[in-house]
Amino acid sequence: MGTHVKSPSVVVGSNSSLPDILAANPHLIGSEVSNKFPTSRGNLPFLFKVLSINKALSIQTHPDKKTAEQLHASQPSVYTDDNHKPEMAIALTDFRGLCGFLPIPDIKTHLRNIPELRALVSEPVADRFLSAEGPEEREQLQTLFSALMQADPDAVKAQLSRLTARYRTENEPSDIKDLVLA
Numbered sequence: 001m002g003t004h005v006k007s008p009s010v011v012v013g014s015n016s017s018l019p020d021i022l023a024a025n026p027h028l029i030g031s032e033v034s035n036k037f038p039t040s041r042g043n044l045p046f047l048f049k050v051l052s053i054n055k056a057l058s059i060q061t062h063p064d065k066k067t068a069e070q071l072h073a074s075q076p077s078v079y080t081d082d083n084h085k086p087e088m089a090i091a092l093t094d095f096r097g098l099c100g101f102l103p104i105p106d107i108k109t110h111l112r113n114i115p116e117l118r119a120l121v122s123e124p125v126a127d128r129f130l131s132a133e134g135p136e137e138r139e140q141l142q143t144l145f146s147a148l149m150q151a152d153p154d155a156v157k158a159q160l161s162r163l164t165a166r167y168r169t170e171n172e173p174s175d176i177k178d179l180v181l182a
Contacts (some may be wrong), residue, residue, distance in 0.1 A: 002047035005080050019043060037083070045083045053095065062087070096182070101145075104137050110176060111144075116163040120155060121147040 001009045002018065009018040022029055022042030029039050037045040045065075051057070062085035063071060072082035089097055101107065108130055111118055118126050125147045132140040160180075167177045 001049075003042060003044045004047060043081075043083075046086060096179075101141070104141060107141065107144075114163065114176075116159040116166075117148075119159050120151040 003009070003022065010016070011018055011021050014021070019042035022039070022044070024042075026034060026039065026042075029042075029044065033039060033045065037043075039045075062068075065084040068079065068084045069082045071079040089095070091097075102110075111126055111130060121144060125144055129137075129140040129144045163180055167181055170177065
């Protein structure tokens with residue numbers, strides 16, 4: 001629910017969109033929001049989503065406010081609004097949310113110890129990441145992540161099947177095992 005230009009909410013009981021109602025009644029937005037963000041046209045700097053999460057959701061990235069403004073200015077057909085997309089989750093039932101990356105030493109350990117993960121990236125990419133030190137680690141993490149996200153979907157399914165089958169037979173508990181089998 002919100003004022004995004006692609007699909008603004010419609011207010012029940014009227015034929016007006018939420019941005020039209022808010023533009024005519026700026027007090028409904030509140031001064032704390034209006035003082036920080038441009039809301040003169042009834043624009044809200046956030047969306048309200050209610051999700052029923054039954055399985056893992058897609059990976060999403062959102063720019064910060066300054067970057068969103070730059071992207072909107074340079075590519076308005078791709079970035080249709082100039083707002084960042086801060087997100088907050090309020091779980092009504094048990095929920096496990098992941099945000100960001102594990103510490104690099106942990107990622108390196110998993111890349112060494114989980115052959116199914118390593119099989120999804122090329123050996124040169126894995127080797128460069130594992131041998132990287134200092135500031136180069138972050139750059140190599142980006143390359144590793146890109147390789148993983150661009151891996152063939154059939155290969156991902158096959159490796160995940162192998163990994164889950166292996167983890168089901170192992171007795172040693174681990175956070176990664178619990179996450180994979182969840």
